[in-house]
Amino acid sequence: MxxxxxxxxxxxxxxxxxxxxxxxxxxxxxxxxxxxxxxxxxxxGGGVRAQFSSETNIRLMRESIEICRDFATEMKINVWFRQGGYLFLTRTAARARDLEENVALQNRCGLPTRMLDPSELQRIVPELSSAGVRAASFNPGDGVVFPxxxxxxxxxxxxxxxxxxxxxxxxxxxxxxxxxxxxxxxxxxxxxxxxxxxxxxxxxxxxxxxxxxxxxxxxxxxxxxxxxxxxxxxxxPHRHEICSTEPLKPWLGPLVADLSDGLYFSQSMRGEIVGGVAVEPVPEGINQQSSRRFLTTYARALVRAIPTMAGVRVLRQWAGCYDLTxxxxxxxxxxxxxxxxxxxxxxxxxxxxxxxxxxxxxxxxxxxxxxxxxxxxxxxxxxxxxxxxxxxxxxx
Amino acid sequence: MTAKAMLCRCEDVTLDEVMEALDAGHHDIESVKRYTGFGTGWCQGKQCVVACARLLAQVTGKAPELPITPRPPLHPVALGVLASLGDDEEG
Incomplete structure (x- = not known):
């Protein structure tokens, strides 16, 4: 063998x-x-989504999400999987066109993704400030796990x-x-x-x-x-930073990702708000150190998106490396x-x-x-x- | 100490659960943290890391380990406060 x-x-x-x-x-x-x-x-951050722009990724991720759904039963372990959807939004016209094209492709691949009008956006995340938001898409089948x-x-x-x-x-x-x-x-x-x-x-x-x-x-x-x-x-390698807040009672359904500034955040089954934001430039090579600049950039972006988060405390931040091609x-x-x-x-x-x-x-x-x-x-x-x-x- | 003694009060990790991690062969503190979740809650390990490190040292017979990698901030800080700070140099 x-x-x-x-x-x-x-x-x-x-x-x-x-x-x-x-x-x-x-x-x-x-x-x-x-x-x-x-x-x-x-x-x-434990995000699991099928909202992509290439048919290959969409189809692969549909299958991956199905495996995630059965994982706890098959493996006899609780992975805190929660399908609250992914809500992508953008504040630029160019990215709004991308989103619309991607949603059309995702629909052809059998995903129920849809563009959201402002009232629907407010219904799904009432706490979200929609100022400047040009477009948003939502797939209820996307979700999060505890890695x-x-x-x-x-x-x-x-x-x-x-x-x-x-x-x-x-x-x-x-x-x-x-x-x-x-x-x-x-x-x-x-x-x-x-x-x-x-x-x-x-x-x-x-x-x-x-x-x-x-x-x-x-x-x-x-x-x-x-x-x-x-x-x-x-x-x-490309360093990405992330942080987690104190646990809150459940209030946030989807993982929210803003394609214009790289902000994303979701609520884990443990109640914490876990998220990050794009920060450039990053140190060359493999680097897993945390920076204060990340924390202040993330805090500004998150408080702009969800003003009521201003009073919520960050418990910890850490970093890991994307593997970019x-x-x-x-x-x-x-x-x-x-x-x-x-x-x-x-x-x-x-x-x-x-x-x-x-x-x-x-x-x-x-x-x-x-x-x-x-x-x-x-x-x-x-x-x-x-x-x-x-x-x-x-x-x- | 009973098996149900709470080693990590923030994340409800019991003595039993830490012993199970050690029995499963996790003989370094970072693995035990990730297997049990101890030290990831409100106090970020300030109350439990010593007890877990001591247990690990007792079971493995090795000198007590280094603490888990500290994760900033040292104490919980409100996002509104962080948002009002200026950017810092890298580090």
Whole structure:
């Protein structure tokens, strides 16, 4: 039976490992340089939506939301899933046209998304200041989850099927022969004094695990890992900050996202208002430190949108990295060299919500060796061919 | 101390739940935090992190760990106050 090493124990790595094991590929080892939930999978806002501008993303996310809906039953864990919808709004005419075109496409794909008139906007979020709002769209089927239990759910289910998960284990190199990876060189690590930095500390000797297949799901760290095998990836890490308020009684139905300033916020099942805003420029490279500038920018944008939030207190802020590609679409599938390396990265801040469906598709790809039209389109070689993808519904 | 003793009063995390996380193999404080949710509530761990770190040290036999990464702000601050502040340099 083939042995698969999955690099990165974020949601995508774990979902892929779980789905591989479900298909009968049970000799799977998942390694991660830090602890589970330490990267973007544990740092995102938990949004799950099908409102996108490309048919591919819309259809994939419809399926992902269905998996989310059944996740608690299948995995026996409460992920605090709540379908309160996503309400996109914009204050510019250009983005208003985009929204209308996107809604028409989403309707053709079977989503019930609709444009909202001002009175309907007020009905759905009465607290929202509609001053300057040019257009808004709403899909009641979008929602939010609490990311952490999602990770534990996949991890436990994968382990129950025989998958090994090894946190605090860093990839330091590869052994390759005839264009194939034959072994992954690993080193134990431990926590750095502050996890806000990009640092893990070595804590043991380097050793090698042999493998037949390698899946790279390391998010913003993917280019660094790929470079160890001589592969140049075009993705770039991009810091995004987020914060959470004190818990409030339920009042906010949808996740609200303003495409004009990158503001978004939602109310979790725990009652907190969780949200962020676009702040530029950000430091180069992987950086998970919090800034005061984010907090003041977010506070101004949120209080403008919801004036009654002025009295609500922020409990904590943190940061994580988006994994950005030049055309706003992921990089997935086997590469030419080394031929047994499968990429699954560049998810543009949508990796968490896409993982439930992408984990299934990746497992199928690795287990069968077959390349679907989606994987052909999202492959790394599209950049060399100049056949780029398009997506304009990106928050922040 | 009984199993139902409340270690994290903000998020209702009991001694039992922290022990379950340790039994499940989570032997670093950041994982225990994310598995149980301790330290993510109103006090952000000011009341519970010591108890959890001590428990972890007892169970693993290792020296007490570093505290969980502190998340600003140090105390809860109203959005209206933050909105009235000027922008700061990066950091």
């Amino acid at each position: 083939p042995r698969v090493v999955v690099i990165g124990a974020g949601i995508l790595g774990l979902a892929t490992a779980y789905n591989l094991a479900k298909r009968g590929v049970r000799d799977v080892l998942v390694v991660d340089r830090g602890y589970l939930c330490g990267g973007a999978s544990g740092r995102n 952490w239990p999602f990770i534990w759910g996949y991890a436990r289910a994968a382990k129950d099927l025989g998958v090994s998960i090894r946190p605090f284990t860093e990839v330091v190199g590869f052994e390759a022969r005839s264009g194939r990876i034959t072994g992954v060189r690993l080193r134990p690590t431990r926590l750095s004094p502050l996890d806000a930095t990009d640092e893990v500390l070595p804590a043991g000797d380097v050793y090698t695990e042999s493998c037949d297949d390698v899946v790279l799901c390391a998010g913003a760290w993917s280019p660094k890992v790929a470079a160890l095998v001589g592969l140049a990836l075009p993705n770039k 030049p055309d706003g679409s992921p990089i997935v599938g086997r590469v030419a060299d080394p031929s047994n390396l499968t990429l699954a990265c560049g998810f543009m801040g949508h990796g968490f919500m896409m993982a439930p469906v992408m984990g299934r598709l990746l497992a199928e790809h690795v287990a069968t060796g077959e390349t679907s039209p989606l994987f052909a389109r999202w492959g790394l070689d599209r950049f060399a061919r100049g056949e780029l993808e398009h997506e304009n519904m990106i928050i922040g």
